[in-house]
Amino acid sequence: MAHSPLAQFEIKPLVPMEIAGHDVSFTNSSLFMVAIVVLLTLFMNVGMRRAALVPGRWQSMIEMLYEFVADMITGTAGHEGRKYFPFIFTLFTFVLCANLLGLVPYAFTVTSHIIVTFALAATVFLGVTAIGFIKHGAHFLKLFVPSGVPPVMLLILVPIEVISYLTRPVSLSVRLFANMMAGHTMLKVFAGFVVALGAFGVLPLLFVIAFTGLELLVALLQAYVFAVLSCIYLNDALHLH
């Protein structure tokens, strides 16, 4: 096969664009980002066009999604977290839709690029840090000082806490990106075996089918993990221990 398993992650410009000498081309990645926005907008609005007190199927799905994210926020960040509901909802649905859309054959997975997941994680990180400082001022730095610890231990613990805080966006973004990339690469590799093995190709085919199911789970789970961790970070900023 001419394509390497990594060829699916190639960024291909569709409409070359430039702003002030910088390349901002509309690429296959951009196309899928726009598709995510369009799909989510349609899903969330067409289903609510005839909003009824007793919901239909579509409206029920929307409300379940709404309730799921709302419960996730109040469960981790408490009632004050409700203020950031639209952002967490957008984040969760965007990542979820990107992950699921990526499972469609020949589709591009937006979240399989570290720069995208890192940008999202960095937004969460910077936003949460800003919220913490706005809400608590310099007291927010107490987050790095565990309570009830002898002062000598703080010499070791404070740097550890600071490092763990600073690595949050890295771990958050790498987790999602690595899961997406590994899964899709694996699928591609085994899909290649199907053709290469001829009649025995049925074995890798069965594996690919089963693995697609697992990837579906991973897509849902990673979107959930991304959103839940964002909520937990938000909780740290809202409620100092």
Added chain:
Amino acid sequence: MPQLNPDSFLPQLFWLAITFVTLYFVMARISLPRVSRIREQRANRIRGDLDEAGAMKAQADSARAAYEAALAEAKAKAQALGLTTREAIKADAEARRKAVNDKIAADAERATAAIEAAKQQALAEVRDIAADAARDIVAKVAGLKLDEATVRAAVDAELKQLAGGK
């Protein structure tokens, strides 16, 4: 690895920013308020229905309480009525019984008096008959002609003795 090609970073970041911000505003301004509005309406409706049900239940409870009070009152009234009626009947019966008793007593007294009178009369007649018989017997047996007074005295004495001896 295409992910590490720095040339692809800027276009991705640029379009990510545009699409994510667009999605955020669509969700925050249009979609989510719609969902929360309908959920709010539903919650209000349910609360309203529950309130209404609660009010109806209170109404039913008060109606039942009123019914029970009326029932108790009626029962008490009926009992009182029964009691007074029984008392009245008892008093009436007592009065009648008394009247009948009195009448019987009076009748008995009168009868006793009549019997007494009859007895006296009979006794007097017995004396006359005894006196006549005694006089006739004396005239026949002894040939004596006794006067009325003597015979009477003798019969009386004899009768008294009989009465005394008895």
